[in-house]
Amino acid sequence: MTTTSGGLQNPVEQYLRMDRIPHIWCPGCGIGTTVNCFARALDDSGLNLQNLAIVSGIGCTGRVAGYLDFDSFHTTHGRALPFATGLKLANPELKVVVYSGDGDLIAIGGNHFIHAARRNLDVTVICVNNFNYAMTGGQVAPTTPQNAVGTTAPLGVVERPFNLPFLADSCGAVYVARWTAFHVRQLSKSMAEALRKDGFSFIEVIAPCPTLYERRNRLGTSLERMEWYRDNSVIKNGADTRECDIVFQDKIVCGKFVDRERENLIEATRAKQEAARNR
Amino acid sequence: MSNNGKAELTGALYIDGDHAAAEGAIAAGCNFVAGYPITPSTEIVERIAARFPGTGGTFIQMEDEIASSIAIQGAVWGGAKAMTVSSGPGISLMMEHIGLAAMTEVPCVFVNVQRGGPSTGLPTLPAQADMMQARWGSHGDYEIIALCPNSPQECFDLIIQAFNLSEQYRVPVMFMMDESIGHMTERVVIPPYRDIPIVPRKFTVRPPGQYRPYEPEDDTLVPALTKAGQGHNVHITGLTHDERGYPVMSAVAQDKLIRRLVGKIRNNVHKITDVRADGLEDADVVVLSYGITSRIAMRAVRMARERGLKVGCLRLVVVWPFPEQVIRELAERVSVMIMPEINMGQMVLEVERCAAGRCRVVSVPHAGGTVHDPKTIFHAIMEAAG
Numbered sequence: 001m002t003t004t005s006g007g008l009q010n011p012v013e014q015y016l017r018m019d020r021i022p023h024i025w026c027p028g029c030g031i032g033t034t035v036n037c038f039a040r041a042l043d044d045s046g047l048n049l050q051n052l053a054i055v056s057g058i059g060c061t062g063r064v065a066g067y068l069d070f071d072s073f074h075t076t077h078g079r080a081l082p083f084a085t086g087l088k089l090a091n092p093e094l095k096v097v098v099y100s101g102d103g104d105l106i107a108i109g110g111n112h113f114i115h116a117a118r119r120n121l122d123v124t125v126i127c128v129n130n131f132n133y134a135m136t137g138g139q140v141a142p143t144t145p146q147n148a149v150g151t152t153a154p155l156g157v158v159e160r161p162f163n164l165p166f167l168a169d170s171c172g173a174v175y176v177a178r179w180t181a182f183h184v185r186q187l188s189k190s191m192a193e194a195l196r197k198d199g200f201s202f203i204e205v206i207a208p209c210p211t212l213y214e215r216r217n218r219l220g221t222s223l224e225r226m227e228w229y230r231d232n233s234v235i236k237n238g239a240d241t242r243e244c245d246i247v248f249q250d251k252i253v254c255g256k257f258v259d260r261e262r263e264n265l266i267e268a269t270r271a272k273q274e275a276a277r278n279r
Numbered sequence: 280m281s282n283n284g285k286a287e288l289t290g291a292l293y294i295d296g297d298h299a300a301a302e303g304a305i306a307a308g309c310n311f312v313a314g315y316p317i318t319p320s321t322e323i324v325e326r327i328a329a330r331f332p333g334t335g336g337t338f339i340q341m342e343d344e345i346a347s348s349i350a351i352q353g354a355v356w357g358g359a360k361a362m363t364v365s366s367g368p369g370i371s372l373m374m375e376h377i378g379l380a381a382m383t384e385v386p387c388v389f390v391n392v393q394r395g396g397p398s399t400g401l402p403t404l405p406a407q408a409d410m411m412q413a414r415w416g417s418h419g420d421y422e423i424i425a426l427c428p429n430s431p432q433e434c435f436d437l438i439i440q441a442f443n444l445s446e447q448y449r450v451p452v453m454f455m456m457d458e459s460i461g462h463m464t465e466r467v468v469i470p471p472y473r474d475i476p477i478v479p480r481k482f483t484v485r486p487p488g489q490y491r492p493y494e495p496e497d498d499t500l501v502p503a504l505t506k507a508g509q510g511h512n513v514h515i516t517g518l519t520h521d522e523r524g525y526p527v528m529s530a531v532a533q534d535k536l537i538r539r540l541v542g543k544i545r546n547n548v549h550k551i552t553d554v555r556a557d558g559l560e561d562a563d564v565v566v567l568s569y570g571i572t573s574r575i576a577m578r579a580v581r582m583a584r585e586r587g588l589k590v591g592c593l594r595l596v597v598v599w600p601f602p603e604q605v606i607r608e609l610a611e612r613v614s615v616m617i618m619p620e621i622n623m624g625q626m627v628l629e630v631e632r633c634a635a636g637r638c639r640v641v642s643v644p645h646a647g648g649t650v651h652d653p654k655t656i657f658h659a660i661m662e663a664a665g
Contacts, residue, residue: 017514020525053507055353066514066526071507073356074516074526076379079349082313082341086350087507089337090311090357094508115342273332 012039015049017069024063028222030181030207031061031128035068037184038099038126041191052095055084057109059135060209061101061128068099078108081116084123092266095195096122102129102143106162110142117171120199122264126191127164127202130209138212145248148217165257166241168202175201176241176258181208182229183254190256199264206252219249286334292467296460297322299431299467300390301330303438304362306472309388310336311359313350315343315369318402319458320392323364348373352385356515358506360442360480362388366458367396367409371416378417379517380451381540384493384502386480388441393457395647405458406647407570408622413453414599420537422544424551425453425599427570431465437596443478444551448543449501455598457621459571459650480504487511493536494522500543544600553596554605558584562591564664565609567618567630569595571650576619579656588664598626606633615663619643619656639663 056065058077065072075083080098088096133139140150147156168176175197179187194201208225237255244253301323314324331338341347351361370391395401413425428437441452483490483503487510495502505511518526519533568576573594583590618627624642631640643659
C-alpha cells in the first residue's frame with residue numbers, strides 16, 4: 001500500500017483504493033472532505049466492513065464508489081437506490097451505503113428516492129449537494145436555490161428547490177440530518193449514527209463546487225465558502241424539517257432532524273411470512 | 280393460484296405460458312424477481328409473488344421498470360439468480376440497464392411478453408415486433424442471447440435454458456414470449472427438479488487480492504463471478520473498464536473490452552444456436568419462423584404438403600445470436616425462404632443478409648393484434664413455389 005510521506009499512513013488510506021489516487025475531483029471540491037468524514041465514521045461505526053457495499057450513481061459524487069476499497073458499484077444515472085434495493089434484499093447481511101449527488105439522487109433518481117424511503121429499505125444514503133450538475137459543467141438542478149444561476153438558467157433559477165430533509169422525513173426516513181462540508185466532526189459522527197440505523201437513513205451534505213456553482217454565482221473560493229458555512233449555518237437538532245428550506249445566500253439549518261424507529265422492509269417482510277406460516 | 284404449498288411442483292399441469300414461465304424460472308433456481316405490472320406479462324409476477332414465499336425467493340414490486348431492471352442486477356451481486364418481467368413499454372424503459380448488464384456482465388433474464396406496439400399499442404394482443412429491439416435496443420456495441428418459446432411447455436423448458444445461458448456466458452438473456460403464448464393454456468409437464476440440468480454460477484476460486492472481476496480465469500472469454508461480502512472488494516462500473524473493473528477512458532481499453540464482450544458470444548454461436556428443422560431434406564421451399572408463428576407456419580406447410588409441395592420448416596428457438604451459418608448453408612440448397620413474423624419484417628432482414636442473394640427471401644409481415652391466418656402463409660408458399 002502507498003503511504004504518505006514520512007512513512008506514516010494516513011488513517012483513511014486503509015479504506016481507499018490508493019492505486020486510483022489522485023482522484024478526479026477539482027481542488028477545493030467538497031466531495032473529498034465528505035469521503036474523509038465517511039472513512040472516519042467507518043472506524044466509529046463498529047460495522048463488519050467486509051459486509052459493507054458502496055453504491056453510487058453518475059456524476060462527481062458518483063465517483064465515490066470507485067475510490068472506496070470495498071465492494072463498490074458505480075451504476076447508472078439515478079439508479080443507485082434500486083440497485084441497492086436488489087443488493088440488500090438478496091443479501092440482508094450486507095450494509096449498503098448509497099453515496100451520490102443531488103442531481104443523481106433527487107432529479108433523475110427522485111422517484112426511487114421517495115420509494116426507498118417509503119419502504120424503509122435498510123440503507124444509508126449520503127447525498128452530497130453542491131447545488132448543480134458539476135460533471136457536465138454546471139447546469140442547474142432541482143436543488144439549486146432560487147435566483148442562483150447555472151448554464152441552463154443564466155437569468156437565475158425560477159423553480160423552487162427541494163428541501164431534502166423534509167422530503168426524506170415526509171417519506172418515512174428513520175434518520176435525517178444535514179451538515180455542510182465545514183462541519184467535519186458533526187458530519188462524521190452523524191454518518192456513524194446513520195450507519196448504525198436499521199432503516200432508511202439520510203444525510204445531506206452541503207458542499208462547495210468552486211469550479212462551477214461558486215464561481216458562476218460569485219461566491220468566492222472554497223476557503224471563503226468554508227468561512228461562509230461557518231458563519232451562516234444554524235445548528236438546530238430536532239428542527240422541524242418543514243423549516244429547512246434552502247434560500248440563496250441565506251442561513252443553512254443544519255443538525256440531526258429525525259431519529260426514530262420503524263420496522264424496515266426486510267423485517268416487515270419476514271414478519272408477514274412468519275404470520276402466514278403460523279396461520 | 281394453487282401451489283399446494285410445495286416449493287417444487289412436478290407432474291402435469293394445465294397452465295398458461297405466463298404461469299409456465301414463472302414455474303420454469305423457479306425450477307431454474309431463480310430466487311429474485313423485481314417487476315412492475317404490465318399486460319400481458321403480469322401473471323408471471325403474480326405467480327412469482329405467490330410462489331416465492333414457499334420457495335425462499337424474494338419478489339419485489341418496484342416503482343417502475345427502470346428500477347426493476349437494475350434491482351435484479353444488484354441482486355445478482357448479492358448472490359441471487361434474478362429476472363425481471365415486462366412487455367413493450369416497460370422493456371423500452373429497461374433498455375439502459377440491458378446495456379449495463381451486458382457491460383458489467385451480469386447474468387440475468389429479461390422476459391418480454393410481446394404485445395402490439397409502438398407505444399401503448401395493443402396491450403392485450405400479440406406481436407413479435409420487439410425482436411430487433413431485443414438485440415439492438417441499448418446503445419453501444421454488445422451481444423445478448425434471445426430465445427423464443429412457442430408453447431407454455433417451452434415457456435417452462437426454455438426459460439431454464441435462458442438462465443443457463445446467462446450463467447454460462449454472463450450476459451443478459453432476453454426471453455421473447457408474446458401475448459398469445461403467455462395467455463395460451465396447455466398441458467405443461469414439469470419434471471422432478473433433480474432431473475433438470477442447471478448451469479451453476481461460475482464463482483471465482485481466487486482469494487481476495489488476486490481476483491480480477493474482468494479477467495477470464497480459463498480459456499473462455501467469460502470471467503468468473505463473485506458476490507458482495509466475500510472480501511474481494513470489487514469495483515463494478517458501467518464505464519469502460521480494465522480487468523480490475525477500474526474505469527479507463529481510452530480507445531485501447533475500449534477495444535479490448537468490447538472485443539471480448541462481443542467475442543464471448545460471436546465465437547460461440549455454433550454452441551448457442553438452437554434451430555428445429557422439419558422436412559428440410561428434400562425441401563425446395565423453406566418456411567422460417569419463431570415463437571407462436573411457428574405453429575401457424577406448420578399448419579400452412581401441412582396444407583402445402585397435402586398438395587404435393589416439398590416444403591420444409593425451420594424454427595429458430597435461439598433467435599439471437601442469429602444462426603448465420605445455418606441460414607447460409609440452407610440458402611445454398613433451397614430456392615425460396617419464406618418468413619412470416621408478427622411484425623413488418625424484422626428477422627427477415629437477417630435472413631436476407633445471410634442468404635446474400637443465393638436464394639429468394641420472401642417476407643410475410645403482419646402488423647400484430649392476432650396471429651397470421653395460415654392461409655396467408657400458405658398462399659405465400661404457393662406463390663413462391665410457382
